[in-house]
Amino acid sequence: xxxxxxxxxxxxxxxGAGGVLLAPxxxxxxxxxxxxxxxxxxxxxxxxxxxxxxxxxGARAALDAxxxxxxxxxxxxxxxxxxxxSPLVVPETDFAGASALGSILGTxxxxxxxxxxxxxxxxxxxxxxxxxSAAHGVLSSSRSxxxxxxxxxxxxxxxxxxxxxxxAPYDAVRLGVSGSVDKPLDYGTCAFGxxxxxxxxxxxxxxxxxxxxxxxxxxxxxxxxxxxxxxDFARADVNAALAVFSGNSAERAxxxxxxxxxxxxxxxxxxxxxxxxxxxxxxxxxxxxxENNPLYAGTDPLDRLRAHLELATAALKGGLTNVVVVGSGxxxxxxxxxxxxxxxxxxDLHHQSGARPDYLAxxxxxxxxxxxxxxxxARDLAATPEPGTDGTMLDHTVITYISDNGEQHHxxxxxxxxxxxxxxxxxxxxxxxxxxxxxxxxxxxRQVSNLWNTLGFCAGEELTHFGREGAARITPGPxxxxxxx
Numbered sequence: 001x002x003x004x005x006x007x008x009x010x011x012x013x014x015x016g017a018g019g020v021l022l023a024p025x026x027x028x029x030x031x032x033x034x035x036x037x038x039x040x041x042x043x044x045x046x047x048x049x050x051x052x053x054x055x056x057x058g059a060r061a062a063l064d065a066x067x068x069x070x071x072x073x074x075x076x077x078x079x080x081x082x083x084x085x086s087p088l089v090v091p092e093t094d095f096a097g098a099s100a101l102g103s104i105l106g107t108x109x110x111x112x113x114x115x116x117x118x119x120x121x122x123x124x125x126x127x128x129x130x131x132x133s134a135a136h137g138v139l140s141s142s143r144s145x146x147x148x149x150x151x152x153x154x155x156x157x158x159x160x161x162x163x164x165x166x167x168a169p170y171d172a173v174r175l176g177v178s179g180s181v182d183k184p185l186d187y188g189t190c191a192f193g194x195x196x197x198x199x200x201x202x203x204x205x206x207x208x209x210x211x212x213x214x215x216x217x218x219x220x221x222x223x224x225x226x227x228x229x230x231x232d233f234a235r236a237d238v239n240a241a242l243a244v245f246s247g248n249s250a251e252r253a254x255x256x257x258x259x260x261x262x263x264x265x266x267x268x269x270x271x272x273x274x275x276x277x278x279x280x281x282x283x284x285x286x287x288x289x290x291e292n293n294p295l296y297a298g299t300d301p302l303d304r305l306r307a308h309l310e311l312a313t314a315a316l317k318g319g320l321t322n323v324v325v326v327g328s329g330x331x332x333x334x335x336x337x338x339x340x341x342x343x344x345x346x347x348d349l350h351h352q353s354g355a356r357p358d359y360l361a362x363x364x365x366x367x368x369x370x371x372x373x374x375x376x377x378a379r380d381l382a383a384t385p386e387p388g389t390d391g392t393m394l395d396h397t398v399i400t401y402i403s404d405n406g407e408q409h410h411x412x413x414x415x416x417x418x419x420x421x422x423x424x425x426x427x428x429x430x431x432x433x434x435x436x437x438x439x440x441x442x443x444x445x446r447q448v449s450n451l452w453n454t455l456g457f458c459a460g461e462e463l464t465h466f467g468r469e470g471a472a473r474i475t476p477g478p479x480x481x482x483x484x485x
Contacts, residue, residue: 036389037166038426038459039322039397040158041312042139043374044189046329047132047346048403049367050075051417053100054119058090059434075360076407078414081122081439087446087481090434093119099364101419103372106379113378113421114432116394118482120418122437125448127469130406130413133332136191138404138416139325141449141467146331149191151468154452156192159323163460169271172323173315175207175308176200177301179329179336188331189404200327204307205290211315214269215276215283228269235262275319285318287311300340301328302369309377317384317393328370330404341365350409371419374401378421391425398423398458402448414440416448420482426458429484447474454478 052075064070066083074080095101095114104113128137128144135144142150158164159171176186184206187197201207213220238259245252276282287310290296295307305328312324329336335347342349342362353360381394401419405411424430438444449467456463457478464476 036386036396036425037168037322038158038161038164039316039324039393040155040164040455040459041316041324041377041397041399042155042326043309043370043399043401044138044325044327044330045367045370045401045403046327046331046405047334047350048405048408048411049100049370049417050364051121051407051415052076053364053367054098054121054417054419056090056094056101056119056434057097058092058094059098059119059121059436062088062090062436076415078122078124078407078412078439081436081442083436084438084443086444087122087438088436089481090436091431093117093432093434095432100368100371102368103375104421106375111379111382113375113382116378116382116422116424116430117432118420118428118430119434120420120437120451120479121415121435122439123416123418123446123448123451124414124440125406125416126413126440127467127472128405128413130411132405132410133188133330133334134405134411134413135188135331136197137413138402138448139189139452140191141447141452141469143468144191146188149193149195149197151191152193153190153198153325154455154466155190155323155325156198157452157463157466158455158459159321161459161461164322166322167271168319168321169268169275170315170321172198172325173207173211173312173321174198174200174325174327175204175312176202176325176327177304177308177329177336178202178333179301181299181304186327186331186333188333189327190325200325200330204296204304204311207308207311208287208290208296211311211318211320212282212286214272215286216289224269228266231262231266231269235259235266238262272320281318282320285314287314301336301338302340302366302373305370306373306376309373313377313380316381316397327404338362338366341369347409371401374399374419374421381422386425394422395425396423398426398428398455400451400455418448418451423458424484427484428454428458429482435479435481445474446479449473450475450477450479451482454482457483 095104104117106112128134135146136149137144139153140151144150155172174190183202185199187199190198192198214224295303308326315321335345337345349359349363381397382392384393386393386396399421406413407415437446452466453463
């Protein structure tokens with residue numbers, strides 16, 4: 001797939017000084033050019049999920065055939081890869097044989113996700129540093145800390161593309177789970193650029209009000225209108241200040257930037273009102289009200305994750321956004337107790353898992369339940385026809401499940417196992433395969449940044465470089481084994 005000059009033109013225009021004021025015109029032009037939107041979902045698990053949870057019997061056999069000693073009871077094996085050059089390909093993954101992947105098969109009448117799924121091993125991202133958390137690093141392929149993003153994350157990059165944004169009110173919906181149920185926001189996972197963090201909304205109720213409050217109830221609609229009045233007041237106030245401003249150009253630029261932000265928020269609210277008036281897309285796709293959904297009252301992080309994934313699915317179906325990030329204990333906030341699995345805090349589970357089989361089983365069970373929640377989202381999208389064309393919404397959506405630090409609790413960032421679901425209409429080749437790339441420091445090793453390049457190509461952009469690896473970048477471009485064209 002290739003970038004279109006007009007898309008590039010529109011994207012450039014949209015970030016100019018008059019981009020916000022021209023938004024309605026640019027939206028109509030973009031929509032007249034584009035087909036169905038390209039959608040991207042990133043589910044990021046804090047402080048690792050272990051590669052062994054994704055290892056099927058066929059993948060194990062393929063690796064054992066290349067290693068001096070079999071994997072056996074190893075939980076990660078990045079130092080033991082020996083193959084070089086091309087990835088080992090397991091054409092038919094035994095999903096039932098991988099402890100976390102049984103939900104891909106489905107049970108009873110559930111649709112199998114096998115044709116839509118790919119498992120990746122061997123991708124490295126040492127620039128991120130690993131440790132307990134690489135913070136923004138995994139999604140930006142940069143060295144970051146929770147307080148200092150090292151670069152733009154891939155969600156923010158994709159959200160800028162005309163083929164992705166397509167007039168959606170939100171560039172991206174970013175949600176997350178923290179160890180504290182009272183913490184409102186987290187800035188340690190996503191970023192618009194160097195030093196410019198983007199917040200995850202941590203409270204499901206707040207996320208619901210943000211996305212669907214305007215149609216949920218009379219009280220919600222009143223809050224929505226009050227917010228619009230406050231925005232109008234602030235916009236008028238800034239315009240009045242600019243009319244008589246006599247300060248220096250730097251201070252004036254700050255006011256103009258603030259005004260542009262206000263204009264963008266006003267435009268977003270108007271877009272949501274227009275969408276509801278024209279097609280009832282918000283009320284039609286709104287999930288159950290929080291007071292009717294037990295997930296919102298739960299304190300277990302897994303319940304909050306499920307609530308966020310329900311909201312994210314509804315936001316995609318309602319056209320509120322085409323990019324979603326859902327983090328679970330990311331940005332260093334991983335030390336949570338998944339109380340439905342174990343009362344023990346995550347940090348203690350890892351440190352004592354070598355001597356406690358029950359602790360190790362709890363760690364792996366959390367991964368299994370998270371994948372099951374992701375699979376539920378994928379099935380919902382697979383059951384939803386893509387508006388205006390053939391296929392389903394899942395065909396036009398790539399879901400990426402990845403950790404924020406790598407292969408283990410104290411990660412070296414030498415391997416990031418990845419689960420990919422969907423995206424066939426975007427040129428992503430799946431079919432239930434497992435791809436085992438050569439290990440770090442071996443010829444043919446590929447990096448997480450190559451995966452982000454791949455998603456750029458799925459969005460119609462020839463994205464050959466992404467991230468800030470510098471001389472540590474092994475090779476540019478996408479993972480060609482994942483693309484059908």
